[in-house]
Amino acid sequence: MTPFDHIDFKPLIAKETNGRMRVRLMALSHIKGGANNAQVARNLHISRRSVNDWVKRFYESGLNGLKEKPRSGRPCALNESQLGQLSQYVRNNSVKENGGRLKAQTLATYVADEFKVNYSIYNIYRLLHQQGFSWITSGSRHPKQSIEVQETFKKIRNGNDHHDPVECEP
Numbered sequence: 001m002t003p004f005d006h007i008d009f010k011p012l013i014a015k016e017t018n019g020r021m022r023v024r025l026m027a028l029s030h031i032k033g034g035a036n037n038a039q040v041a042r043n044l045h046i047s048r049r050s051v052n053d054w055v056k057r058f059y060e061s062g063l064n065g066l067k068e069k070p071r072s073g074r075p076c077a078l079n080e081s082q083l084g085q086l087s088q089y090v091r092n093n094s095v096k097e098n099g100g101r102l103k104a105q106t107l108a109t110y111v112a113d114e115f116k117v118n119y120s121i122y123n124i125y126r127l128l129h130q131q132g133f134s135w136i137t138s139g140s141r142h143p144k145q146s147i148e149v150q151e152t153f154k155k156i157r158n159g160n161d162h163h164d165p166v167e168c169e170p
Contacts, residue, residue: 024066
């Protein structure tokens with residue numbers, strides 16, 4: 001009895017959202033169906049070595065062996081407390097009473113002044129994304145914007161509402 005016997009790969013493939021994991025699961029599904037590693041590699045347009053590695057990891061650790069391992073890379077120049085301080089700064093300054101928006105260049109300047117670390121605008125966006133922020137914004141508010149004037153304007157009858165037609169005089 002092999003580890004393949006008790007796993008139905010089709011529903012796992014359908015539920016998986018990570019594209020790389022889906023390819024791994026498809027490879028194992030083909031192997032379960034009787035294909036060899038070289039055939040699977042050819043059919044999925046991947047290297048045979050990758051298929052060999054996935055099969056080996058599957059035999060050693062099951063499905064958990066197929067999950068991506070943390071990748072090495074350059075560590076963040078900001079520590080956890082600095083990232084928390086940056087997040088708080090973004091929350092406090094993203095909505096301005098007098099209108100305008102918080103710009104990435106402003107954040108880059110803040111990080112350089114406060115933490116003595118220089119980040120490009122691209123990396124400021126990447127940091128914000130890692131902290132759970134998105135750069136989707138609503139329209140900025142004009143400094144002289146008045147909610148009362150807007151509500152009054154909404155009540156003006158103009159004939160666009162089919163429930164409240166305006167009669168025009170000839």
